[in-house]
Amino acid sequence: MLRLFTSMIVIALAACSAPSDIRDSRFIMGTLVEFTVVGVDDEVANTAISTAANEMQRIEDLFTVYGEHDNSVKQFNRAPVGTPVRLPDEVSRLLEAAETIKIDSHGAFDPSLGGLNLLWGFSLHDKPTAPPPQKKIEQATPPAFCVEKQGDAWMRLNKRCQLDFGAIAKGYAIDRGIEILKSHGIEHAIINAGGDLRLIGRHGDRPWRIGIRHPRLAGEVIESLELEGDVAVVTSGDYERYYLFEGRRYHHILDPKTGWPAAGSQSATVVADSAMLADAWSTALFILGNQPFPTPNNLNMRLLIVDNKGDITANTL
Ligand code: ADP
Numbered sequence: 001m002l003r004l005f006t007s008m009i010v011i012a013l014a015a016c017s018a019p020s021d022i023r024d025s026r027f028i029m030g031t032l033v034e035f036t037v038v039g040v041d042d043e044v045a046n047t048a049i050s051t052a053a054n055e056m057q058r059i060e061d062l063f064t065v066y067g068e069h070d071n072s073v074k075q076f077n078r079a080p081v082g083t084p085v086r087l088p089d090e091v092s093r094l095l096e097a098a099e100t101i102k103i104d105s106h107g108a109f110d111p112s113l114g115g116l117n118l119l120w121g122f123s124l125h126d127k128p129t130a131p132p133p134q135k136k137i138e139q140a141t142p143p144a145f146c147v148e149k150q151g152d153a154w155m156r157l158n159k160r161c162q163l164d165f166g167a168i169a170k171g172y173a174i175d176r177g178i179e180i181l182k183s184h185g186i187e188h189a190i191i192n193a194g195g196d197l198r199l200i201g202r203h204g205d206r207p208w209r210i211g212i213r214h215p216r217l218a219g220e221v222i223e224s225l226e227l228e229g230d231v232a233v234v235t236s237g238d239y240e241r242y243y244l245f246e247g248r249r250y251h252h253i254l255d256p257k258t259g260w261p262a263a264g265s266q267s268a269t270v271v272a273d274s275a276m277l278a279d280a281w282s283t284a285l286f287i288l289g290n291q292p293f294p295t296p297n298n299l300n301m302r303l304l305i306v307d308n309k310g311d312i313t314a315n316t317l
């Protein structure tokens with residue numbers, strides 16, 4: 001039955017869209033971000049969506065390590081080791097949240113593997129077609145203790161430590177986008193950034209219906225959820241940015257312990273209150289695979305992990 005539902009969340013939402021839906025999309029953070037708003041007039045919806053999209057673009061510009069424009073994250077990554085650097089409050093706060101998740105996930109999530117990530121190059125324009133040499137991987141893999149806060153400032157402890165918010169900033173941007181929609185009086189909406197989303201309210205007289213993509217069968221869903229209220233659903237998968245080399249799959253979610261793409265999972269989905277937490281934890285749980293899940297109880301998360309054999313190893317959805 002599940003297969004009757006369409007694959008991509010994007011399509012799943014479109015399929016059940018009601019006439020009163022107001023929809024718009026923007027290309028932000030390297031993905032098509034879809035806004036769906038229900039229950040307000042067009043003018044309110046359009047203003048709210050534009051403001052939310054601008055805010056999400058601002059967040060991308062603040063955190064990205066790509067592109068021509070300089071920002072405090074790139075400056076930090078260039079700063080000499082051992083020199084305290086003042087980061088904007090917002091960057092400092094997200095880094096603090098990321099460092100907490102690093103500790104709670106036993107190092108599976110690591111916001112300082114930016115150098116290693118650039119070496120693998122999955123997010124660059126010219127994507128590589130073969131893995132880098134082991135020696136270069138070792139030289140780029142950050143040590144366990146990488147950045148330290150001193151008063152208001154942060155410093156790098158090793159030249160291999162380079163910040164990368166790629167596994168958490170999109171979730172944070174979605175959260176900010178939802179806050180903006182709410183501040184415009186919107187009570188029913190979804191912001192869907194390429195399958196990572198947060199929803200509020202209901203879809204007319206029904207809950208929102210969300211399809212979670214099957215990690216191997218393009219066009220099919222592995223789970224379909226009916227959700228309402230205020231909830232985020234984020235998936236990390238090895239099918240988004242990858243290449244095959246000598247019969248093996250190499251993808252963009254890196255195990256900080258080995259420096260290589262994590263091998264334990266095909267996808268990890270987290271349902272949580274905050275898209276920021278769901279984003280970071282979906283990456284962490286993807287890496288942890290079927291190891292015991294150290295997710296802190298107080299985070300109130302539900303999980304769906306598909307292991308490297310395609311078996312569902314944890315389903316609390
Ligand atoms: P997506 O960006 O496809 O939604 P993720 O949220 O899992 O996927 O984030 C993957 C990105 O996060 C990578 O492109 C890289 O920038 C960064 N990253 C890769 N491995 C890790 C890791 N172990 N911890 C933190 N960030 C990571």
Ligand code: MG
Binds near residue numbers: 166236281282283
């Ligand atoms: Mg993530």
